[in-house]
Amino acid sequence: MNPKTLLASALIFALPAAASAETGPWTDVAPGAKIRVLTSDHVSADGKMLAGLEFQLSGGMKTYWRIPGESGIPLTADWSNSVNIDHVDFLWPMPKRAISKGYFDYVYDQDFVLPFEIAIDGESDGMSPKLVGNLLMGICGEICVPVTYEISKTLDLSAKDISVSFKLDAALADVPILDDRPNAPFDAVYIDATQNKLVVRPSDDLQENQSLILDLPNQNLLFDVPQNGPGSQLISFQPLRDISLADHVGSTARLTYSGRAGAFEKMVPILSFDAINP
Known part of the structure; x- marks a missing residue:
């Protein structure tokens, strides 16, 4: 098991039963779907604060990964009205695959936290940082609807919110990390031009x-x-639309x-099929 997963599990079991994250109020964004914002109220040495969107999705509702799939609506966020914040980056946990009505998507469902990092402006004008966001996302059940969620929150940097931090750390356990293991798999992707697949x-x-x-x-x-x-x-991947892959060499x-050691990701070169070792 990934050490990150072990740590997050230990933190969950260490959390007193009565503690709960009450950072933001729940907002009903669609029937059977609620969202609230969580902030750890702690800035790390690199100037970042961990935060998250907590979802409660019931009755078969779902929302989407950074690559939504064939029918999903991607999450977009406008943070331009924030104060003393450089940028915000979503940290995407490993998704589930879903096939519904013939469409293939990557989704999250039930209750989960989508963590994100807030980079605090290190040269602020003395004003407290304020997170202001206008988010658009797809929430789907029997039908798929675009919903908006607005955030306007002055960030309190005076004391770390322990209970929220436990919840956010648990969510991080499912976020893929760079696979720099000595014997990491999947060193390259190869194009089989004769069958137009990777x-x-x-x-x-x-x-x-x-x-x-x-x-x-x-x-x-x-x-x-x-x-x-x-x-x-070999493991093969077919594109889901009619396109030639030959131009992607290089x-x-x-x-x-995700496997026994946890969730990982990596960037690899795309090579011609002739470069693959037997």
Whole structure:
């Protein structure tokens, strides 16, 4: 198990039963869907505060990962009216795969926390930092609807909120980290031009192979679930729209996966199929 996961689990069990995160009020954004904002009220040595969106989704409701999929609505956020804040970055936990009405998506459901980091302006004018955000996202049940969620919160830096920090640390346990293990799998992606698909050599960890997600950063191109065809030792990915992959040789792919050691991601080169070792 990833040491990060062990730490988060230990923190959860150490939390007194009566403690709860009450940072922000719940907002009903759609039938069966509530959101509230959590802030740790603590700035780390690198000038960042950990925060999160806590969701309560019931009755089969779901929302979407950073790559929403075929039918999902991506989460967008405008933080431009914030005060004494440099930028805000979402930290995306490992999603679930979902196929509904023939569409393939990456989703979150039930109760979960989407963590994010707030970079505090180190050269502020003395005013307390204020987080102001206008968020747009998809919340889906039987139908999919775009919903907005607005944040306007002056950040209290005087004392760390212990109970909220425990909850945010637990959410971080599911966020993929850079896979810098000495024997990390998936060193490259290869283009099989004859079948117009991408392939990778498999990991020794079956869970990593099954959970593997491939995407091309900054490109609107979605791939199907990983396949291991009969007689092949390679894992393959087919694009979900009619496009030639040959032009992507020399570019970069992002791989996201979860296994026995935790959740990881890495950037790898895309090479021609001739470069693969037998």
